[in-house]
Amino acid sequence: MKDGPDIARIATLIGDPARANILTALMTGKALTARELAREAGVGASTTSTHLGRLVEGRLVAVTRQGRHRYHRLAGPEVANVLEALMGLAAGQGHLRHRPGPREDALRAARVCYNHLAGTAGTALYDALAGRGWTRVSDHEVMLSDAGAVAMEAFEIDVTALRKARSPLCRPCLDWSERRTHLAGSLGRALLAEMETRGWARRVPDSRAVTITPAGRDGLRGTFGVRL
Amino acid sequence: MKDGPDIARIATLIGDPARANILTALMTGKALTARELAREAGVGASTTSTHLGRLVEGRLVAVTRQGRHRYHRLAGPEVANVLEALMGLAAGQGHLRHRPGPREDALRAARVCYNHLAGTAGTALYDALAGRGWTRVSDHEVMLSDAGAVAMEAFEIDVTALRKARSPLCRPCLDWSERRTHLAGSLGRALLAEMETRGWARRVPDSRAVTITPAGRDGLRGTFGVRL
DNA sequence: ATAACGGTTCGATCATGATCGAACCATGAA
DNA sequence: TTCATGGTTCGATCATGATCGAACCGTTAT
Structure with a gap:
């Protein structure tokens, strides 16, 4: 036995x-x-x-x-x-x-992961950046290209200042609801912060959920080519 | 939770x-x-x-x-x-x-359940008796018909003596390997005993398995219409 | 009736492991 | 660096339940 x-x-x-x-x-x-x-x-x-x-x-x-x-x-x-x-x-x-998971859908669509954007919106943004050649992905590392740096500066993000900080600029972060990757690191945080100041995104109180506003939807498509 | x-x-x-x-x-x-x-x-x-x-x-x-x-x-x-x-x-x-169950097959084919016959052979015999009208099955009870009594006497089973005993003559017994019913009760025991004395069946030592001999195969077909 | 056997119940023993709080370690943010 | 926070480890406490032997019950066989 x-x-x-x-x-x-x-x-x-x-x-x-x-x-x-x-x-x-x-x-x-x-x-x-x-x-x-x-x-x-x-x-x-x-x-x-x-x-x-x-x-x-x-x-x-x-x-x-x-x-x-x-x-x-x-x-x-x-x-x-x-x-x-x-x-x-x-x-x-x-x-x-x-x-049934009542608020599951909202979380799945867009949420904060620490201080950066995760969920469907996060992975879409990550893909769009790579698709435009603004980031280069190589085996567990993400780097901002020169063209990407220019684009970020145009988006009112002070990349040179971020580079001076000790924390890495770009970091891939595995997104479990999507089973794909989104962008973390100081640039990821800065992107979400800028989206909030522009009124593109709004955090839901007492939740990790993030609402992408209509303006944000348009802006993401125009600036990064993200289709949501 | x-x-x-x-x-x-x-x-x-x-x-x-x-x-x-x-x-x-x-x-x-x-x-x-x-x-x-x-x-x-x-x-x-x-x-x-x-x-x-x-x-x-x-x-x-x-x-x-x-x-x-x-x-x-x-x-x-x-x-x-x-x-x-x-x-x-x-x-x-x-x-x-x-x-894998090495001796499973033998047990499945024919075995003793207490002192009566179970397994494929047991259920086949049970079905054959009912098919010839020798037993009447009614909702958890089995009765020997008059024709059945005659047939059993012809098979050298003293039915009248069995009837005098306290234990029931016929009893259905659920057969788990076949998920069907076979015949228990004193008649069931007598049938197996008679089969053994005739050389139709032989018990395997240290096992519940029963071997049906070629003579038994023929005899069962001729006497009861059992096809094995 | 009596013996034999399958099965259950009871009481006692014993080992396992679930739990918590507090201290501790490691990482990221500022 | 300092702080906040996620996560682990440790020690102590406590409850559960697995196990056995012995006594007991019910059915079958003789």
Whole structure:
């Protein structure tokens, strides 16, 4: 009886209520930080850390370091399979779960990631910059081209001042809702700030969501060729 | 976070090694007794009883009383789904499991269930008796018809003596490998005994398997119209 | 009736692990 | 550099539940 695959080991991992909540939260496909997961799970930060450690060790969850964050996501489709089967069984013999995600759409469209723009709008902007040759992407690095510097200056961003700062100008940032990349770094922050001063973007209070105004929509298309 | 389906509850049930072994053993589709499952799980009878109680209460396992046995089987295909997904995940990140069941086929073909015949041969005989009008089946009861009594006497079975015994003459017995019914009761036992004395059937030592001899094959076809 | 056997219940023992707060480490922002 | 914050580690506490043996119950066979 010792020869079977350790389905008990995996089931035990899922069996803790806190961990089950964590995994359920990750079922959306989004990658979440430990803190967000702690809130979802309803336990403290330290407890969550321990749980995440077990889940990662058990290959149910994969983690990606990103600055001071650690983004957690399900380790693979097989894991999602198991969770889905479990939810189907549980739903069939008890109470349903909806979890439609009411404000999910807004977050998916545009949100702040620290101080830069993420979401669909963020990745679109990132792609547009590269498409115009204003940035050059090479294997985990992003550089601002000369033409890009000129364009940014024209957009009222003081690139030379940003270059003097210690923090990197351009940095790729993996966007988990889109599973693609958007622009971080001081330039990313400056871009979002300028968009806010121009009235192109407005932060939603008490949320990471960002609203792109009609003016912002037009401006992004005219200035960067972004189609939203 | 309390609103979700209790995937944790179910996962906890599967998470115990002994219970995982029990469920794995039931994945074959066969219904097994508590004692057989205890051997599979590698724990004592009392422990197994407790585990089975939890599994039944948790709707993962269904139980059917049958004489002094209690046959346990997976509660439904959703349960098998979950187990299959778990095994797939576990196999993908560790050691495989074969469990091909070497002597499964022999048991499936013909075996003793207590002292009567079960398996493919058992259900075929059951069907043949009903097909010839020798038994009448009505909603969880089986009765021997007058024609059937005559036929049994001709087969050297003393039906009148059997009727005097306290145990019922005919009883339907659910056959789990076939998921159909075969004949139990004192007549069922007498039929198998007569088949053995005639050399139609031979028990395999240390096994529940029964071998149907070529003579038995012919005899069953000629006497009862059973085609194997 | 009696023996044999499958199965359950009970009580006691024991190990595991979930949880928290506090201290600590690491990274990014200013 | 300094501060704020995300995240981890540690130690202590506490609850759960897995396990066994023994006694007990119910059914079948003789």
